Amino acid sequence: MRFADTTAGVPYAKDPAVVRYKGKYWMYYSRGPFIDGRWGIGVAESSDLEHWTKVGEVPIEQECEAKGICAPGAIVLHDRVHLFYQTYGNFPKDAICHAVSEDGVTFAKNETNPVFAPTGEWNNGRAIDADVIVHEDCLLLYFATRDPKGEIQMQGVAAAPLHSEYGQADWTQICSESILKPELDWEGKCIEAAGMHKRNGQLYMFYAGAYNNEPQQIGCAVSRDGVHWERLFTEPLLPCGEPGSWNSSESGHPFLFADDDGRTYLFYQGNNDHGKTWYLSKAEIGWKDDLPYVIEEK
Template sequence: MHYADTSRGRHYSKDPAVVKYAGRYWMYYSIPSHLDGREPDGWAIGIAVSDDLTKWERVGEMAAEQPYEANGFCAPGAIVLDGAIHLYYQTYGNGPKDAICHAVSHDGIRFERNRTNPIFSPTGNWNNGRAIDADVIVHQGKLFLYFATRDPLGEIQMQGVATAPLDSGFGAGAWTQRCEESILKPELPWEGQCIEAAAMCKREGKLLMFYAGAYNNCPQQIGCAISFVIRREAFLYGLVSQAIPNLPD
């Protein structure tokens, strides 16, 4: 499979999130600025559909609607809950003020923004208040939100987590930060100064986080962390080098 969005005059699309909804596969992804002088002209989110996960058709995009999206927004994380697509995405271009937003769609294309957006940014003296690269997963009767943030100096990118009840509406008052320090931060040589872009899945009762280690072009590589108990000390580290069935128990 190969897909690239051409709506900006060049082949460019990244950060995909795919869900199955209403019998089709829906892909949400980041698309860059037009660079033609229009305003606003920040990053946005493209939308494509497929019947077979191989051939994709662009069907639209989420354009900026709110002031907090004016500088751009991107890096969607998608999940289907109660017959609707819930999209968790980040604002862009605001430095430590970038935060996670939430929107809901019943047709895959038109999204209603959460009226309390941005819904989440971290607190505590271990981070600089930034939250990007959201990914969500249902676990233990709650929705777990994983995000990347930075240390107070804005140099080290690392992971945090928050949860919300499944019947909460996922607004700004629904989230409880579940860590008092990073749950996963760069420690291995190939991770450099950055762990970001979490992608979560569950297997045999364990949560697995696939993540990007090191900043872009450093080079950036893919790693995997396994959580046995959801608490800040519980992550093990390792570069993915074997098939998932052979990961350590």
């Protein structure tokens, strides 16, 4: 699978999020900036997870979205697709927004957008790269933020009642410091783009380590409570490709999709030209003793 959006004139698609809804697969992704410089969110559909067709975009409508939107996370709850995405272009003031859809393409925005930005002296107030997961009676929202100097990217988490409207008043930050920040050499100064999965009572976070094209690669951590995390590996679970391969510059920004048959797929972005183009792809993830591994294509 190689998917890219050519709206901006070059192949460009980043930050995938995938759900199964009403008999189809839906992928939401960041598409490269138009001539006015604004990022947006594209919508593609598929019947087989391999072949994708762009079918729409999430419109830029609200005042907080004026400079652009991107980096969606998606989940099906209460028979609707819920999209959690970020504003773009406001740097320390970028925050998480929320929208819902009953057809997978047309979204109604939360009137309280943006619905979440972090507080505390440990971060700079920014929230990007959202993903959510149901845990106990809450919806947990994972986000990337930066240290007060804006240098180190790291992870935080907030929670909202499961049957709420996921508006601004519903979210409570449940960490007083970063829950996962870069420590390993290959992670550089960045951990972002949490891709969440729940399995046998444990939460798994597939995350991107290092900033784009350094190269960014994908690791994995595990937690029982959603707040305290332990890395499963000291090396990337999914590294960038070998020289000459399509993803030699990066394998980044993961999203873990669990299909109805129980098979799991890691969607991610990559390129081989240091970010001039971007493509989306996937790798099937296998599990042995509750440890994930990449199933190599034959």
